[in-house]
Amino acid sequence: MESRAMTGQAEGQQPAGPTHAPGRPRIGVLTSGGDAQGMNAAVRAVVRTGVHLGAEVFAIHDGWRGAVAGGAAIHPIGWDDVSGIIGRGGTAIGTARSADFRGRPGRLDAARHLLTHGIDRLVVIGGDGSLTAADTFRTEWPGLVAELRDAGEIDAATAAAHPALMVVGLVGSIDNDLVGTDMTIGADSALHRIVEAIDAVASTAASHQRSFVVEVMGRHCGYLALMAAAAGGCDYVLIPEDPPGPGWEEQMCAKLAATRAAGRRASIVVVAEGAQDRAGNPITAAQVRGVLRERLGEDTRETILGHVQRGGTPSAYDRWMSTLLGHAAVAEILAATPGTEPTVVGVHHNRVALLPLARAVAQTRAVAAMVDSGDYAGATAARGRSFTEMARIFAALSGPPAPAVRDGGTGPDRPDGGTAAPGPDGGTGGATGRVAVVHAGGLAPGMNTAAAAAVRLGLRQGLTMLGVHGGFQGLLDGAVTELGWADVEGWAGEGGAALGTRRAVPPVEQLYALSRGIEEHRIDALIVIGGFNAYLAAYRLQRERDRYPALALPIVCVPASIDNNLPGSELSVGADTALNNAVQALDRIKQSASASKRCFVAETMGRRCGYLALMSGLAVGAERVYLNEEGITLAGLAEDTRQMIDSFRGGRQLFLVVRNEEANEMYTTDVLARTFQEEGKGLFDVRQAVLGHVQQGGNPTPFDRVLAARLAAHAVRDVVDQLRAGTTAARYLGLVGSEIVPAPLGHLLEQVDLEARRPREQWWLGLRPVVAAVSQPHARPAGSRVPVLRD
Numbered sequence: 186m187e188s189r190a191m192t193g194q195a196e197g198q199q200p201a202g203p204t205h206a207p208g209r210p211r212i213g214v215l216t217s218g219g220d221a222q223g224m225n226a227a228v229r230a231v232v233r234t235g236v237h238l239g240a241e242v243f244a245i246h247d248g249w250r251g252a253v254a255g256g257a258a259i260h261p262i263g264w265d266d267v268s269g270i271i272g273r274g275g276t277a278i279g280t281a282r283s284a285d286f287r288g289r290p291g292r293l294d295a296a297r298h299l300l301t302h303g304i305d306r307l308v309v310i311g312g313d314g315s316l317t318a319a320d321t322f323r324t325e326w327p328g329l330v331a332e333l334r335d336a337g338e339i340d341a342a343t344a345a346a347h348p349a350l351m352v353v354g355l356v357g358s359i360d361n362d363l364v365g366t367d368m369t370i371g372a373d374s375a376l377h378r379i380v381e382a383i384d385a386v387a388s389t390a391a392s393h394q395r396s397f398v399v400e401v402m403g404r405h406c407g408y409l410a411l412m413a414a415a416a417g418g419c420d421y422v423l424i425p426e427d428p429p430g431p432g433w434e435e436q437m438c439a440k441l442a443a444t445r446a447a448g449r450r451a452s453i454v455v456v457a458e459g460a461q462d463r464a465g466n467p468i469t470a471a472q473v474r475g476v477l478r479e480r481l482g483e484d485t486r487e488t489i490l491g492h493v494q495r496g497g498t499p500s501a502y503d504r505w506m507s508t509l510l511g512h513a514a515v516a517e518i519l520a521a522t523p524g525t526e527p528t529v530v531g532v533h534h535n536r537v538a539l540l541p542l543a544r545a546v547a548q549t550r551a552v553a554a555m556v557d558s559g560d561y562a563g564a565t566a567a568r569g570r571s572f573t574e575m576a577r578i579f580a581a582l583s584g585p586p587a588p589a590v591r592d593g594g595t596g597p598d599r600p601d602g603g604t605a606a607p608g609p610d611g612g613t614g615g616a617t618g619r620v621a622v623v624h625a626g627g628l629a630p631g632m633n634t635a636a637a638a639a640v641r642l643g644l645r646q647g648l649t650m651l652g653v654h655g656g657f658q659g660l661l662d663g664a665v666t667e668l669g670w671a672d673v674e675g676w677a678g679e680g681g682a683a684l685g686t687r688r689a690v691p692p693v694e695q696l697y698a699l700s701r702g703i704e705e706h707r708i709d710a711l712i713v714i715g716g717f718n719a720y721l722a723a724y725r726l727q728r729e730r731d732r733y734p735a736l737a738l739p740i741v742c743v744p745a746s747i748d749n750n751l752p753g754s755e756l757s758v759g760a761d762t763a764l765n766n767a768v769q770a771l772d773r774i775k776q777s778a779s780a781s782k783r784c785f786v787a788e789t790m791g792r793r794c795g796y797l798a799l800m801s802g803l804a805v806g807a808e809r810v811y812l813n814e815e816g817i818t819l820a821g822l823a824e825d826t827r828q829m830i831d832s833f834r835g836g837r838q839l840f841l842v843v844r845n846e847e848a849n850e851m852y853t854t855d856v857l858a859r860t861f862q863e864e865g866k867g868l869f870d871v872r873q874a875v876l877g878h879v880q881q882g883g884n885p886t887p888f889d890r891v892l893a894a895r896l897a898a899h900a901v902r903d904v905v906d907q908l909r910a911g912t913t914a915a916r917y918l919g920l921v922g923s924e925i926v927p928a929p930l931g932h933l934l935e936q937v938d939l940e941a942r943r944p945r946e947q948w949w950l951g952l953r954p955v956v957a958a959v960s961q962p963h964a965r966p967a968g969s970r971v972p973v974l975r976d
Contacts (some may be wrong), residue, residue, distance in 0.1 A: 210240045210519060213259070213304040216276040216281075217248030217315035220495060221357040221371025223503030224276040224310055228497050229267040229806070230511025231308050233959040236264050238519060243304055247279040248311065249286035249318060255298030264962050267636070271504055271806045272772050274374075274497050281601070290840050292322055296329040300339055305347040306518045308511075310370070313363060313546045316354040320527055320542055326350035331432040340714045349523030353514045354506075354542050355530055359495055364404035364548040364567050365540045366531025367923055370510070373502040375494040377414055382490055383417035383453060384678055384884065390451035396441070396483040400470035402494050403457035405553050408572065409494070410457035415579040416890040418677040419453040420444050422579065423460040423468055426554060426564040430463050437473075438480045440584050447585040448671030452483070463559070501768040502761065502888065504804035505952075506532060507583035512955045513537045534922025535755055535948075571923050575891060582638060585670045586645040593864075616646045616905040618709035621665065624686035625723075626716030628881055629745040629759025631889035633683055635714045637676035639743075639895035640668045646905050650708065656687035657722055660702035661695065677894075680762075680884045686715060688724045693729070700735035710739040710904045712897075716746030716757070720917060724933045727915040739907040740930065742917035743901040745893070747881055750794035750943040752936035753928040754919025758896065760796065761888040763880040767801040770876050775805065775839060782833055782869040784840040784861050790852040790880050791845050798845035799878065799952065805842040808960050811857075813941070814950060817849040821855075826864045828963070833869045840869070892920060899925045912929050 195830070214231045216224050218793070228244075235242040244262040245251045251258030262278075270277045285291035309319040328347060336949040357365045361372035379401050387396050389581045399419075401409045407424025414422035421437050423429065429436070441452045454477070460468040470487045477485040497509070514530045517539065527542040548567065555564040565573050620643055622636050643650040652672075654664035676683055691699055723742050732736040744751040747763035767789050774785050789797040795812030809825055811817050829840050842861075844854050854873050856888035862871040885893070896918050907914060915930035928936070938945055 211304045212240050212306045213243045213245050214308045215245035215248050216280045217311035220275050220280050222274045222374035222499035223271040223370040223507040224357050225273050226504045226507035227511040230508040232267045234361050234512045234515040237958045244278045247281040248279040250283035251296035253285045253291045281347040290632045306351045308514045310357045313549050317546050323350045323352045331424045341404045351521035352527040353518045355510050360403050360406045361408040364544045368532045370507050374500045377500050378494045379413040380416045380887045394450050396452040396477050396485040398454045398470045398473045398487045400456045400489040402461035407457045410455045414455040416887040419455050421454040425459040427561045428463045434476045501764045501804045504886045611628040618908045619649045619707050620710045621651040621653050621708045624682050624711045624714050625656045625719035629747050630680045630762035631758035631885040631893040632745050633676040633679045634890045634893035635897045637673035638894040640673045640710050642901040652684050655685040661698050665706045690718050690720050696729050700733035703735045711739050712900050714743045714745050727930050737913045739904050740915040741903050743896045748791045748794045752944040756920050758893045762886045766880045768804045771805040778839045784871045785875045786858045788844050788846050788875045793847045793941040795845040799841050804845040807843045809842045811844045811848040813845050813848050817852040
């Protein structure tokens with residue numbers, strides 16, 4: 186890097202005083218411990234937000250080892266130094282584990298080297314071990330400074346200027362093992378790697394009717410194993426938090442035999458590397474393979490994924506959320522005082538959250554102690570509500586319903602096949618009724634997942650499940666079939682919509698025929714999976730109940746739209762897949778521009794909702810993003826063009842503009858590209874790319890599969906409760922924070938901008954200041970910070 190010329194002197198040659206003039210705050214950033222996808226996005230955000238807010242930022246290479254070594258390992262890092270790293274795996278500033286830093290002499294060396302550069306604020310990106318080391322360093326800092334002063338290694342003025350070390354932590358761990366934060370940097374990307382591997386294994390396993398045992402990372406946390414098993418449609422999972430009891434081998438074999446008898450051609454068991462039984466004996470993939478071979482006579486193979494889970498490009502989520510975390514970390518570290526308690530910047534309820542560092546680490550380490558003491562419920566609960574909920578849902582989804590369940594017995598509610606109290610997964614039976622599943626609106630990846638989950642969970646409740654083919658038109662055409670457990674086999678991981686979908690909202694004149702179709706097929710409830718038009722169609726059915734009594738039945742809408750424009754839900758099924766598709770396409774577009782000076786104007790889908798445009802722009806590091814919510818003005822376009830030209834004159838090679846497809850009726854993608862081309866006067870080339878329906882295709886991401894299953898579970902539970910109670914409410918479900926929340930369909934129009942076809946309130950619009958902070962070096966600092974939750 187060019188800025189390396191500003192590096193401090195070699196170790197052992199430090200002057201007694203600082204090498205800089207006092208004034209601007211100086212921040213050090215380091216990555217430590219195991220690497221995780223998304224660390225680069227966090228580093229980039231820390232550097233650029235720091236520059237944006239007037240601080241000087243220093244990279245500390247190779248984690249705490251670099252702090253101990255000093256010299257060239259610590260140097261200033263600027264805006265351009267982090268260009269192009271947001272989409273790269275690993276960490277550009279290196280990571281390492283340092284035995285020297287564990288001892289006080291090593292920490293004394295680290296303090297000396299930081300003081301040489303005037304650094305007394307640190308952003309530490311790593312796991313609980315790295316964060317614990319940071320807290321120890323902070324606690325010892327006054328004593329270390331005094332020791333250096335008394336030894337004459339720093340002068341009194343330097344000691345007085347840096348009486349305390351301020352620390353903010355970001356959790357970089359693919360295991361997702363820090364208690365208090367919903368997601369850690371790298372976990373979503375690791376889950377992508379695992380599910381891609383399981384999908385690939387599933388196809389070859391089915392071809393040969395084999396069983397596979399897949400071992401994934403997670404020494405003390407079963408997040409990756411559980412979510413991968415649920416997203417991959419697997420049969421059984423073993424996680425550290427809930428060890429199986431005696432006889433687990435027989436129980437596992439019985440469950441796999443039942444799924445084979447129900448029509449499944451392959452069996453997949455997922456084992457977390459830290460899995461053990463209740464006696465504390467490790468359970469390995471090789472051991473599970475041996476059990477299946479011996480007891481079932483299965484041709485069983487073992488696959489240990491290893492470090493492939495840690496590598497590769499980060500997912501869209503690990504880019505945009507890591508950017509938010511890095512941005513928030515800088516705001517927090519600059520506001521910190523010597524008396525400020527060190528914090529971890531994490532994620533809670535889909536929002537940036539600040540957690541006390543020491544408490545978060547202590548609670549995380551307490552989980553292993555809970556397991557050792559036999560408090561498995563406490564260990565599982567410590568992972569969060571969505572974790573415990575998915576454990577129950579997986580148990581209900583992964584095996585066919587037993588006759589006892591359909592008659593009102595109790596089904597397995599634990600991932601290992603044990604029993605627990607029923608939850609929203611529909612783990613108990615006893616309901617009767619005929620429930621139809623119908624898609625409506627535009628296609629969204631994850632529709633199949635939601636439909637399959639609804640069918641299987643409904644069957645487990647004793648319901649008769651029906652599939653309506655071709656949207657609401659299928660009710661008119663009589664295209665309604667009964668669906669069994671095996672009929673939806675393989676749907677969970679497939680893109681598209683096997684039942685078909687149509688965008689049209691049934692006109693009023695068709696409602697009589699629709700009601701007749703409901704009567705003819707003796708439908709007692711509807712689960713509607715789809716987008717904006719699906720909601721409008723369900724709303725129309727609900728409004729016309731007085732005229733057509735057959736429409737007076739429970740209706741539950743499940744949000745599925747790549748536009749992410751549905752009320753009552755912060756994220757819709759399909760939006761994460763579309764975002765990842767857009768990010769992959771934009772990555773390729775950026776690579777294509779690497780050989781020349783070029784501006785690219787890329788258009789995303791979303792109609793008048795700018796979610797895909799803003800979030801993909803944030804995830805790929807776009808210089809400008811145009812949204813329908815903000816519009817485009819001539820004055821703004823002129824200023825953007827001027828800044829673009831200035832940046833190319835200053836040496837820029839690529840300028841990426843992302844435009845929401847209906848950002849402005851007049852300033853189209855073509856008009857923007859032609860304007861930039863004309864005003865550039867040959868300084869750079871301009872190309873345009875309409876990403877189009879590639880955003881709608883492909884298999885759903887792990888997040889969309891898990892979200893679809895959760896929503897379907899709540900939809901089935903809602904229908905079952907209503908059938909038992911004899912009520913006929915119409916509702917739509919949504920993800921609010923980390924909870925699934927229902928809302929009355931009758932109030933739909935109060936929550937939406939009908940003309941723009943989007944919710945009146947959109948949480949993600951509050952992220953716009955972050956885009957400016959990390960993409961526009963000369964932009965004014967935003968007047969308001971991105972909201973954070975404080976614990």
